[in-house]
Amino acid sequence: MTDPAFGTDIKAWCRRTGNTLLGVEKADRAFVAYIKKGARPAGGVSCCTASPAQVPQGKSLIVFDGDLDKAIASFIIANGAAAMGRPVTMFFTFWGLNILRKDNPPPVKKSFIEKMFGMMMPRGSKKLKLSNMNMFGMGPRMIRGIMRKKNVASLEELIEQAKNNGVKLVACSMSMDVMGIKQEELIDGIETGGVAAYLGEAEECNVNLFI
Amino acid sequence: MTDPAFGTDIKAWCRRTGNTLLGVEKADRAFVAYIKKGARPAGGVSCCTASPAQVPQGKSLIVFDGDLDKAIASFIIANGAAAMGRPVTMFFTFWGLNILRKDNPPPVKKSFIEKMFGMMMPRGSKKLKLSNMNMFGMGPRMIRGIMRKKNVASLEELIEQAKNNGVKLVACSMSMDVMGIKQEELIDGIETGGVAAYLGEAEECNVNLFI
Amino acid sequence: MTDPAFGTDIKAWCRRTGNTLLGVEKADRAFVAYIKKGARPAGGVSCCTASPAQVPQGKSLIVFDGDLDKAIASFIIANGAAAMGRPVTMFFTFWGLNILRKDNPPPVKKSFIEKMFGMMMPRGSKKLKLSNMNMFGMGPRMIRGIMRKKNVASLEELIEQAKNNGVKLVACSMSMDVMGIKQEELIDGIETGGVAAYLGEAEECNVNLFI
Numbered sequence: 001m002t003d004p005a006f007g008t009d010i011k012a013w014c015r016r017t018g019n020t021l022l023g024v025e026k027a028d029r030a031f032v033a034y035i036k037k038g039a040r041p042a043g044g045v046s047c048c049t050a051s052p053a054q055v056p057q058g059k060s061l062i063v064f065d066g067d068l069d070k071a072i073a074s075f076i077i078a079n080g081a082a083a084m085g086r087p088v089t090m091f092f093t094f095w096g097l098n099i100l101r102k103d104n105p106p107p108v109k110k111s112f113i114e115k116m117f118g119m120m121m122p123r124g125s126k127k128l129k130l131s132n133m134n135m136f137g138m139g140p141r142m143i144r145g146i147m148r149k150k151n152v153a154s155l156e157e158l159i160e161q162a163k164n165n166g167v168k169l170v171a172c173s174m175s176m177d178v179m180g181i182k183q184e185e186l187i188d189g190i191e192t193g194g195v196a197a198y199l200g201e202a203e204e205c206n207v208n209l210f211i
Numbered sequence: 212m213t214d215p216a217f218g219t220d221i222k223a224w225c226r227r228t229g230n231t232l233l234g235v236e237k238a239d240r241a242f243v244a245y246i247k248k249g250a251r252p253a254g255g256v257s258c259c260t261a262s263p264a265q266v267p268q269g270k271s272l273i274v275f276d277g278d279l280d281k282a283i284a285s286f287i288i289a290n291g292a293a294a295m296g297r298p299v300t301m302f303f304t305f306w307g308l309n310i311l312r313k314d315n316p317p318p319v320k321k322s323f324i325e326k327m328f329g330m331m332m333p334r335g336s337k338k339l340k341l342s343n344m345n346m347f348g349m350g351p352r353m354i355r356g357i358m359r360k361k362n363v364a365s366l367e368e369l370i371e372q373a374k375n376n377g378v379k380l381v382a383c384s385m386s387m388d389v390m391g392i393k394q395e396e397l398i399d400g401i402e403t404g405g406v407a408a409y410l411g412e413a414e415e416c417n418v419n420l421f422i
Numbered sequence: 423m424t425d426p427a428f429g430t431d432i433k434a435w436c437r438r439t440g441n442t443l444l445g446v447e448k449a450d451r452a453f454v455a456y457i458k459k460g461a462r463p464a465g466g467v468s469c470c471t472a473s474p475a476q477v478p479q480g481k482s483l484i485v486f487d488g489d490l491d492k493a494i495a496s497f498i499i500a501n502g503a504a505a506m507g508r509p510v511t512m513f514f515t516f517w518g519l520n521i522l523r524k525d526n527p528p529p530v531k532k533s534f535i536e537k538m539f540g541m542m543m544p545r546g547s548k549k550l551k552l553s554n555m556n557m558f559g560m561g562p563r564m565i566r567g568i569m570r571k572k573n574v575a576s577l578e579e580l581i582e583q584a585k586n587n588g589v590k591l592v593a594c595s596m597s598m599d600v601m602g603i604k605q606e607e608l609i610d611g612i613e614t615g616g617v618a619a620y621l622g623e624a625e626e627c628n629v630n631l632f633i
Contacts, residue, residue: 017506057414062631064495066554069305073275076385080406084228094491095554113568120555132277132306133331146324146389174498178568195502202629203479207413209273209421210631268625280516284486287596291617295439343488343517344542357535357600418624420484420632 005173005192010035012193012200058087058205062198065211066095066121068128068140068155072147074211075158081207082165089201090162091193093172096211097181098122099159100171105185114180121179124187125155163189170197216384216403221246223404223411269298269416273409276422277306277332279339279351279366283358285422286369292418293376300412301373302404304383308392309333310366311382316396325391332390335398336366374400381408427595427614432457434615434622480509480627484620487633488517488543490550490562490577494569496633497580503629504587511623512584513615515594518633519603520544521577522593527607536602543601546609547577585611592619 007024010033014021022034059081063074074090081088092100101124110118122128130139144154153161162169173192176182183192202208218235221244225232233245270292274285285301292299303311312335321329333339341350355365364372373380384403387393394403413419429446432455436443444456481503485496496512503510514522523546532540544550552561566576575583584591595614598604605614624630 013506056628059410062495064492064633070275073273073305076406077410080410084224084407084410094495113564117564117568142324142328143389146328146391150388152385152389174574177572178565178574180568195498196506199481199499199502199506199629205629207410207416207419208629208631209419210633211275211421270621281486284484284516287617288621291621295435295618295621297621353535353539354600357539357602361599363596363600417478418621418627418630420630422486422632 005194005197006033008191009194009196011197013196016200016203056204056206058089058201059207060198060202060205060209061088061090062208062210063090063092063096063099064094065131066098066128067131068125068143069130069132070211071096071099071125071128072155072158075155075162077209078167079158079161079165082162082167087166087168087204088162089168089170089205091170091172091198091201092190093175095121097171097175097179097186099125099128099155100169100186100190101181102185102187108182108184110180117179118181118185125159128155159187172198216405216408217244219402220405220407220411222408224407227411227414267415267417269300269412270418271409271413271416271420272299272301273419273421274301274303274307274310275305276342277309277339278342279336279354280341280343281422282307282310282336282339283366283369286366286373288420289378290369290372290376293373293378298377298379298415299373300379300381300416302381302383302409302412303401304386306332308382308386308390308397310336310339310370311380311397311401312392313396313398319393319395321391328390329392329396336370339366370398383409427616427619428455430613431595431616431618433619435618438622438625478626478628480511480623481629482620482624482627482631483510483512484630484632485512485514485518485521486516487553488520488550489553490547490565491552491554492633493518493521493547493550494577494580497577497584499631500589501580501583501587504584504589509588509590509626510584511590511592511627513592513594513620513623514612515597517543519593519597519601519608521547521550521581522591522608522612523603524607524609530604530606532602539601540603540607547581550577581609594620 010024011021014035020036022036025032025034059078061074061078063071078088078090098121103124103126128140130143133139147154168191169189170191170193171186173194176192221235222232225246231247233247236243236245270289272285272289274282289299289301309332314335314337316334339351341354344350358365379402380400381402381404382397384405387403432446433443436457442458444458447454447456481500483496483500485493500510500512520543525546525548550562551559552565555561569576590613591611592613592615593608595616598614
């Protein structure tokens with residue numbers, strides 16, 4: 001496995017399972033992680049560690065669906081939590097990845113099937129459908145028009161706000177691999193990570209949603 | 212912004228961020244909130260505040276989809292939790308709002324596009340589709356028939372039970388605004404609230420679902 | 423009600439509400455539970471019960487959708503959490519039940535409508551559709567082909583891994599009843615349970631997702 005997100009994942013895994021990551025090394029066709037079992041010093045864990053200050057306050061959202069309405073809902077929740085000063089992480093996986101695609105990506109080398117996939121899926125936030133009442137694209141245009149009139153931020157503005165508010169946007173590395181989407185095809189400011197990175201974050205949150 | 216749910220939202224926001232809400236005032240075209248920063252007295256937070264009694268036990272459900280099957284699942288979970296004595300809040304947003312629409316709403320003033328939206332979306336719990344195997348309305352009728360035969364409560368009964376069990380039903384104020392749905396068009400006993408109200412509740416819950 | 427999952431449910435309910443289950447008895451057409459109110463001895467609950475060791479670390483997933491992509495996502499999360507040593511429970515409800523159906527079930531007695539339902543719904547993990555880009559079955563085949571090429575485990579392998587990792591797979595008893603699916607039609611190693619069993623587990627988890 002030559003997953004670029006491997007480092008993030010193994011770090012999260014070690015932090016949460018109480019093991020110590022000594023280092024990660026790139027070998028021939030794999031990564032090697034040096035882990036010291038259970039070596040995290042337990043000092044400092046005393047009677048009252050579970051003080052209110054340590055109750056996790058983060059929010060994590062898995063954005064699985066690439067529908068316009070669900071994308072809007074996700075970013076409204078994320079930005080609301082960020083406005084409360086909470087750390088927020090959004091994981092974009094499967095169809096949710098499409099939300100993060102650039103309008104006009106640079107050319108990248110792809111296999112035939114990856115090219116097909118790339119063409120069939122909506123390229124970026126402006127091409128998303130509605131999960132309901134899509135009506136061949138009339139629905140999304142209607143919703144966008146109404147939201148503009150009602151002074152609700154557009155999806156593109158919500159994404160910008162999220163970045164400015166420090167919301168962490170993570171693209172699922174496995175989905176990128178399966179769908180043949182490269183980092184350069186995603187909008188700027190996106191990290192990549194796998195399931196261990198997600199679980200590591202989620203355990204430090206008190207609200208975890210799958211959208 | 213003249214959002215009627217503003218008061219609920221700002222109250223929740225202050226409670227959760229440790230600020231004090233001194234008051235809310237209606238100004239010309241806006242609401243003004245008077246907030247004292249961080250003034251909540253910290254007294255009483257001692258070694259053992261994180262006692263079992265204070266572990267949050269609430270349940271919150273965001274009902275995003277307006278499908279019959281997801282609506283049934285939501286209310287079964289909500290009623291189950293209420294039967295365990297837990298505080299439960301259901302937030303109805305986007306298509307989920309349709310579940311709360313009156314069969315036969317009073318006439319309200321709407322713009323052309325709001326009227327169109329109102330007509331195209333299912334009006335109330337009896338008109339909902341299935342997320343799967345809808346088969347032009349045969350699916351919902353089949354499911355309802357089977358559930359009646361198996362003595363499972365109908366969606367309408369589940370909603371009544373939820374109200375009687377003290378489940379808090381909240382309609383998303385932003386969705387109401389975007390879809391042009393007015394409070395009078397919703398069944399009785401529904402509060403309104405925005406994302407801050409949701410997040411305030413969710414932080415006091417140990418189970419938060421997005422359905 | 424002659425629900426075989428009744429025992430599991432009432433046990434979970436009692437554990438979580440602080441009542442004591444003295445026993446369950448099968449009566450004529452019902453189950454009778456003998457419950458001693460609030461009798462659970464409170465001894466041992468002292469100042470520091472909320473120590474880090476007791477923060478719940480479980481993960482629960484409600485798998486509602488029977489789509490191939492959502493099934494894969496569910497098992498990847500479940501297996502990831504199991505690899506971190508967390509207790510994981512997956513509840514399969516509504517269309518999610520189809521994931522657990524045997525390819526080639528033994529004949530069971532069914533009503534006409536149950537037979538129809540059984541025929542119309544996908545029988546087992548290999549027949550599942552995609553939630554998006556299904557393209558009359560071409561989509562699932564494409565995704566499976568790509569995943570094989572990229573060395574990602576297939577859904578069937580993920581299910582096997584979950585079982586070997588000790589992930590608890592629970593079929594929703596109410597959904598089984600409504601859809602007319604019997605225990606013998608499900609793959610091996612599946613428990614059954616209702617909403618109380620779910621809530622009992624979820625309260626002992628720090629990540630709860632509805633997929």
